[in-house]
Amino acid sequence: MEKSTFWVFRLATYLILIAGFSVFGDIVVKGSATVFGAFKTTSTFPYFTNTFLTEAPESLYVFEHKGEKREMGDREYRAFREKETAAALAAGQPAPQFKADSYVYSAGGIWPCIVGTVLLVVGSMTIALLLGVSSAIFLSEYARDGAFVRFVRLAILNLAGVPSIVFGLFGFGMFVIYFDWNVSLLAGWFTLAFMVLPVVITASEEALKAVPKGFREGSLALGATKWQTIRSNVLPYALPGILTSSILGIARVAGETAPIMFTAAYVVRDKLPWDVEKISDFFFQGVMALPYHIYVVSSKIPQNEYTARVQYGTAFVFLGIVALIAASSIVLRNKLRGRYKW
Amino acid sequence: MDTPAATPASRTFNVPATASAADGAQTLIEIDSFDFYYGAKQALFDINLRLADKRVTAFIGPSGCGKSTLLRCLNRMNDLIDGTSVKRGNVKIRGIDIYGRDVDSIELRKRVGMVFQKSNPFPKSIYENITYGLRIQGVKSKARLDEVVEKSLRGAALWDEVKDRLHESGLGLSGGQQQRLCIARTIAVEPEVILMDEPCSALDPIATAKVEELIHELKKQFTIIIVTHSMQQAARCSDQTAFFYMGKLVEFGETRDIFMNPKNPQTEAYVSGRFG
Ligand SMILES: Nc1ncnc2c1ncn2[C@@H]1O[C@H](COP(=O)(O)OP(=O)(O)O)[C@@H](O)[C@H]1O
Numbered sequence: 001m002e003k004s005t006f007w008v009f010r011l012a013t014y015l016i017l018i019a020g021f022s023v024f025g026d027i028v029v030k031g032s033a034t035v036f037g038a039f040k041t042t043s044t045f046p047y048f049t050n051t052f053l054t055e056a057p058e059s060l061y062v063f064e065h066k067g068e069k070r071e072m073g074d075r076e077y078r079a080f081r082e083k084e085t086a087a088a089l090a091a092g093q094p095a096p097q098f099k100a101d102s103y104v105y106s107a108g109g110i111w112p113c114i115v116g117t118v119l120l121v122v123g124s125m126t127i128a129l130l131l132g133v134s135s136a137i138f139l140s141e142y143a144r145d146g147a148f149v150r151f152v153r154l155a156i157l158n159l160a161g162v163p164s165i166v167f168g169l170f171g172f173g174m175f176v177i178y179f180d181w182n183v184s185l186l187a188g189w190f191t192l193a194f195m196v197l198p199v200v201i202t203a204s205e206e207a208l209k210a211v212p213k214g215f216r217e218g219s220l221a222l223g224a225t226k227w228q229t230i231r232s233n234v235l236p237y238a239l240p241g242i243l244t245s246s247i248l249g250i251a252r253v254a255g256e257t258a259p260i261m262f263t264a265a266y267v268v269r270d271k272l273p274w275d276v277e278k279i280s281d282f283f284f285q286g287v288m289a290l291p292y293h294i295y296v297v298s299s300k301i302p303q304n305e306y307t308a309r310v311q312y313g314t315a316f317v318f319l320g321i322v323a324l325i326a327a328s329s330i331v332l333r334n335k336l337r338g339r340y341k342w
Numbered sequence: 343m344d345t346p347a348a349t350p351a352s353r354t355f356n357v358p359a360t361a362s363a364a365d366g367a368q369t370l371i372e373i374d375s376f377d378f379y380y381g382a383k384q385a386l387f388d389i390n391l392r393l394a395d396k397r398v399t400a401f402i403g404p405s406g407c408g409k410s411t412l413l414r415c416l417n418r419m420n421d422l423i424d425g426t427s428v429k430r431g432n433v434k435i436r437g438i439d440i441y442g443r444d445v446d447s448i449e450l451r452k453r454v455g456m457v458f459q460k461s462n463p464f465p466k467s468i469y470e471n472i473t474y475g476l477r478i479q480g481v482k483s484k485a486r487l488d489e490v491v492e493k494s495l496r497g498a499a500l501w502d503e504v505k506d507r508l509h510e511s512g513l514g515l516s517g518g519q520q521q522r523l524c525i526a527r528t529i530a531v532e533p534e535v536i537l538m539d540e541p542c543s544a545l546d547p548i549a550t551a552k553v554e555e556l557i558h559e560l561k562k563q564f565t566i567i568i569v570t571h572s573m574q575q576a577a578r579c580s581d582q583t584a585f586f587y588m589g590k591l592v593e594f595g596e597t598r599d600i601f602m603n604p605k606n607p608q609t610e611a612y613v614s615g616r617f618g
């Protein structure tokens with residue numbers, strides 16, 4: 001009996017392990033084929049480029065030419081056609097006929113999506129940290145325990161349980177329609193920030209509480225005001241803890257599709273975000289984003305072997321970027337931790 | 343704002359001394375009919391006490407009798423605890439009622455420093471620990487800060503031990519050194535009064551002896567009030583002693599008299615080690 005129970009638990013754990021590995025393995029194997037297959041040599045420094053990472057999505061054209069099957073992106077295909085036609089005309093032959101099948105978004109790369117996701121993460125985490133840390137300071141350092149604080153805590157707890165699509169709808173109604181920001185970076189930032197706010201507030205409160213009382217008393221006893229004490233003798237020590245838990249928030253902000261699909265994400269946009277006339281336009285433009293792109297290429301277009309490449313490639317890059325952002329926050333946190341140890 | 347002595351706070355407190363104690367020393371702190379409450383719970387009952395300038399006063403008494411509470415009333419640290427209140431009486435320092443409406447508790451704490459039971463150096467460098475108080479007052483001059491760091495560390499008998507590692511963390515010091523760092527940090531802002539709440543309770547005998555020696559030095563410049571659990575310590579380093587019991591001041595007098603011939607039988611029982 002004892003033994004069989006133990007085995008049930010053990011098998012359950014193995015099952016999870018297998019599931020995890022197959023998901024990751026699948027994405028890594030198929031995705032890396034797309035990403036690493038896109039390396040090309042160039043004639044200038046740094047002598048190579050990766051079109052999947054640095055170009056915008058294009059349509060893919062598949063056609064037969066002189067008995068050979070060829071795959072080309074939109075621009076390449078058009079140039080090729082012109083060159084062949086010109087060559088044929090020069091040789092006095094009739095213009096060649098091209099019959100190609102086209103597949104949207106299946107060529108080129110995902111550079112605009114990478115840019116969009118990074119912008120969304122950085123902007124929304126900045127807003128969430130500013131708002132979240134401020135309210136955590138208010139709740140744990142200034143507010144007296146009472147009905148009001150309990151109510152605020154309850155509200156925060158409830159906010160944490162709200163599904164992300166609801167945040168998406170809220171952001172759409174509030175920022176896109178009511179504030180008239182349209183589908184824009186700004187609307188996406190605030191929607192995502194509200195979504196992770198509970199995580200940030202709870203984490204910040206925990207981190208502030210973990211700072212020993214003696215540091216506060218020592219500072220106050222030297223004639224510091226409460227705010228001076230918090231600013232120079234509490235917050236710096238709480239920061240590593242705040243960042244640690246905010247890393248979870250980063251993965252969520254980067255990964256959620258629902259909150260941005262009505263508020264910030266464009267299916268396709270050929271301009272890059274910094275390609276704007278006025279600075280203010282920067283905030284009021286929609287962007288492409290990795291999770292939304294995965295959603296688009298896997299459900300909005302006809303599926304075939306060519307779209308699968310983009311799907312896996314995008315998923316692989318997406319995982320890589322989340323890992324990269326998380327890793328850099330961990331490095332930052334450890335640096336801060338090393339500075340303030342007690 | 344050059345020296346702390348020139349801050350408005352010191353002017354506020356720079357009132358000519360009024361009363362004089364019996365032996366000729368000036369009275370610095372006057373506590374009159376003082377009642378203090380934690381919420382509905384009364385912690386101090388009708389305290390009347392006059393403490394002389396540049397003397398060491400020891401607060402003794404069994405655990406929970408209100409020593410720390412009274413000490414923390416003197417720099418209004420109790421203001422930070424929700425629900426505390428002074429229901430009656432007042433505390434005057436140089437004739438100024440510190441609970442008066444126009445007294446700023448922040449300014450008060452620059453004049454009345456405090457050393458805690460559990461040494462609490464900030465997780466910053468030794469240098470930054472000492473300069474913390476001046477920095478928040480807006481002192482920026484490097485030369486002045488350097489000067490204060492050396493002076494304060496010398497004042498706390500710590501200079502020779504740490505002069506080569508001023509920029510290392512204060513938490514790397516031994517327990518006794520940490521407590522002396524906290525004392526140095528306190529004297530860096532040049533207070534008039536230093537409150538010490540069982541400063542040696544976590545220290546070994548050698549470190550304790552050093553702090554006690556330091557107290558002897560410090561009383562040339564500062565008025566010191568020390569809460570202690572150890573009767574020997576009170577006897578060794580204080581000039582006057584106040585014995586508290588259940589939130590009341592039972593007896594106050596010259597330390598010699600309190601220990602050699604106490605007037606109150608409760609004091610007698612406590613100092614002879616029969617309870618507490
Ligand atoms: N923060 C507080 N809230 C409520 N009661 C307190 C608080 N601090 C101390 N007390 C009570 O006040 C009384 C005196 O405490 P304290 O001054 O710390 O005693 P001592 O320092 O002499 O040991 C005790 O009965 C204690 O329980």
Ligand SMILES: [Mg+2]
Binds near residue numbers: 409410411539
């Ligand atoms: Mg105590």
